[in-house]
Amino acid sequence: MTRTMICRGPDDEGLWIDQHVALGHRRLSIIDLENGRQPMLRDEAEATREVLIYTGETYNFRELREQLVSAGRHFRTSSDTEVVLQAHAQWGADNPADAVERFNGMFAYALWDTSKEELILVRDRLGIKPLYYLPTADGVLFGSEPKAILANPLAERAVDLDGLRRLMGFVADPSNAVFKGMREVPPAHIVRISRNGISEHRYWALDDHEHTDDLETTIATVRELLEDTAKHQLIADVPIGTLLSGGLDSSALTALAAEQLNLSGEAVRSFSVDFAGYEEEFKADELRETPDGPYIIDVAKHLKAAYPQSEHTNLVLNNDELMDPAARSAVLTARDFPGLGDMDTSLYLLFKAVRQHSTVALSGESADEVFGGYKEFHDPVARDAGTFPWLAGVMSRGFGVEGMSSWNADFLGKLKLPEYLNDQYQRALAEVPRRAGETGLEARMHEVSYFYLTRFLPILLDRKDRMSMAVGLEVRVPFCDHRLVQYVYGTPWAMKTFDGREKSLLRAATKHLLPESVVQRVKSPYPSTQDPEYNKSLFYLLGEVLDRGDSPALQFANVPVLKELVRTGGSASPAARYQAESVLQMDSWVRQYGVDVQI
Structure with a gap:
């Protein structure tokens, strides 16, 4: 099981086994490279009291360490892992949440209490770091990814209809981790496992308290939170960079990082991705109005002028x-599905x-969910459709229910995806915190924001974590700082769109750091190749699968529709590309990954 996590932790490994527990860890060394080995033990009176295996970062560990030292705690390392371990001993002995609530970071960990013979599994507030059980x-099997659990013979490498609904529905649901019987530790939860059984406890949730700050104060507070977050998330004992797409989010983050690093005489290093011929082939559509390249160049030049070492x-x-x-096989292995x-x-x-070049990178992920950047936030049809807006707006034309015609009627009848999605929607709607007396657009936008933060963002965070940790890169997401998320969530929608644009608060808080072209740029999603050769290659592979005829995925497929897609090349539509990709990936998943589909 531990060996499957080598990609997440290429630097070190450790095992700790006792009568009722076996803990395995792979380490990606970020802080205190020499002394932060795991599993980490806390001994007292010549006996081991707790054992911890931990992944991620607790960004306020230095402040917490000072508090713990003042309380009489002694440290052997300078790692944030030991701070988490000592914090549980100091504050969480009776109730683990009393320790966890103090942490600001992205983390997933397991802590074994030897005297109580109790294991706790803990996940950060937004679900940035994954944890499955x-x-x-x-008892339980657990791991950072399903593959760790599937390596144990007690786990069944199977998926049933519920798992397929979760896979195809594009709605996050921690109670359903695709593989049969498997669950995620939900974001902001502690799972306790003992002789009394298994129980889940929530330690944090978004609340909708009244926002009393005026616009000027709100913008200043957002700026202060962003600066503080950037400062804390740039702490590392290894090289660090930023991901730059030329959009407002990543540009603002890169500029904030450059500003903070300059204070200590360091340089920001940014990275971007582009596709061969992208600008020549680029055609504006409902999703993307502009290519990224020119804006990336503008930001790079702007920062170079201000900080020559960048x-x-x-x-x-x-x-x-x-x-x-x-590469495609590595991606499937990284994602597990x-x-x-x-x-x-x-x-x-x-x-x-x-x-x-770097072991750590900062990403602008989640700014759209926090500040209201997606087009569906501003589209009354999608916003008021009575479902998750991303399933009713422009984005849905490439996936979801509209992209399901590649599957046959018998399979879709068993799948009952529309009913599943409606049930998920009603569950999410019932969770939304309510502000007394709030009605109309303001009430609805609090619902929409809640949906994106709890049912959409986790999908993107999981993707980013899997793709990055597959190559041993830690990606941090400053816009997921829970203080920022809570503050902006409680801000009225009218204030979030005060200038008639998307992400008004983020733009106002960071425009002084950015070139005017980026300040005025309209939201553009992550780029997708527009090279016609990609579609040709994709439909050629699909044709091979159809001609071979032995793929287990074909029993669920609408073969006549797929043959027509191959014949026409899909007319280069996003939905057609999604259909081809989904069938090819299902074929690889079932055949190469050895998944038993039980329907």
């Missing part, structure tokens, strides 16, 4: 690299290139 007859690297991918069987096609492969290849 599988109940067994007399550096930028642009990775250009061609069709052969995107269609490379080894089908994903987003070329957008996954390009992200994997970008991270692989970044890893040659």
